[in-house]
Amino acid sequence: MVGAFVGAFGLLMLSAFTSVLAGGPLTTKREQVNAAYQAAVGECLNWEKTDLSDAQKVDCTAAHKFEVTGTADITGAYPKEAPFPNAEAWEKIAQENCAQASTTYMAGKLDPKGKYGVSTLNPDETRWSSGYRQLRCGLQVTAPSGAALPSFGSAKTADQSNVYDPGVCVALAENNTVGDPIECAKPHAFEIIGVVQHPEGPFVALEAQDTLMSERCAVMAAEYTGGADLKGKNLLFTWDTRAEESWAVGSRKANCKIGAVPQGEKLVAWEGSVRNPNGAPLTTANPPQTTSVRPQDEPTGAPLHSSESNQPPSGESGKPEDSGKPDKPSSTAPSSSAENR
Template structure:
């Protein structure tokens, strides 16, 4: 859930903590009721390398079972070299369960049937994947977290040879739906969707996408914060989170510019404001704890973000122009 600051910091010279209310999905990822599905015939997640021997790919797919992790080489829209790996190593898919579509109570997936299209895959995900995958995760799925419930189908050659396996599991995708490499098992992990320090993020409608800082973006991340460092037990209200994060993210903003009086002055001259995300109750109950502090420039009506370009610690622009020179301030007493 995207948070908004609710209180100004106590520092008498800096009261530009931004107040912006945004859609809850902005920093979240897909919700628990939306699932990534992959279509066959060139746009499938699993596309064999037709120039080589794909037998190993079919074996890796067909032998995969609950708790296994799969990885592959992503080459544009084509995936190659599908292998089963230890989940502690980088991987793109974690298997929660396997379903045999040949046992589906219709003749829909018979010997000559084509692979299901994207719409049908999504229906199958809801029917066959959601419940067992959620159970595999211990009943805890962050609705705005980084993991997406997804199905994958056999490589085209495997399907043509009669393999009707559908693997259900979880993956982390980027804004384009491409599976990203992660490490560790999903169950019991912090499912928060957050960005690393120095990352620039562009917010468009209800989507937040990491981009190079020289491209137009909405905020730049200054700190990764674990809410568990301050809160234990039941979910802390957004008001309580805001109260604590106001001080944390205000200090992070000054430190990001070098700290001390020089960092404070650089922040002032940047005209940017601290901003942070907060955690929803559903996300907290799923075990998520991580949020971001960032720097942004609000629009004049405080309903959105100005467009930044460039690293804020160097030469950067706000809506195409350099930050306006700020008047000299009285010293702190």
């Protein structure tokens, strides 16, 4: 995905860049966007419309899509006569001006494989042509497509583990990758069945994590499905692990999930939910983990401007490795003997 076009861009093997562009002629809507541009470090912004015409400051405890980590003025590198940057240039600008600001904001504890990615709030072409060169740097939770997902609480104090609540299904995307949250009635790659909280303390080796996750996920699968015969449905359960660099900054949560048995190296989409309709209510986080994504008009297409102006599949060897994100497939999956324990 292209960062300046609301997609994902690798940073230090970790974060995603998502650049949101807004602005336009002087109108009421533009004034609302301008209010967002006045946001100070530590403040949070939210919007519903993809053109950001309703962008506003909100308390960080409420749902939001952007947490300001710094500001930058790029006038020196891009004087008034400089042409409007293309997608590649915006990514370079974001990396050069906002990566360090966000790392500093997090006191050096930004999970390289966590749910937060480095983002920028950029001027649109109209503002650019008038000489406006101010950026807002921030952190944002994004879906694989690059669409902004709701976040709750400050990134400074939140667990950065990239997990979903039980009951969430994630799509099977192009090129054998896992996509955004989706209705379980539609074809999907995985259904999340639970979240495991690892204990505090020294890093637990991946092999030990595998053992723990295999046991915990087997219990969760039985409880979630009501003891359904997963093998008979050509399904299996699998899990995520946490990498050492994620563990070092406090990420301790990992998802258990159910997916179809892969065909060789290919994930297989399946429909419906395996949740026991007569089971106990799902245990979800409060505030919730990411549970949905509002589709964008062009999630990887044209930049977002204000309307006024013209961010390998499962195998069979029994050792899932760290996926970084809960919706990525583990590199391997538990053997069939573990599926119905």
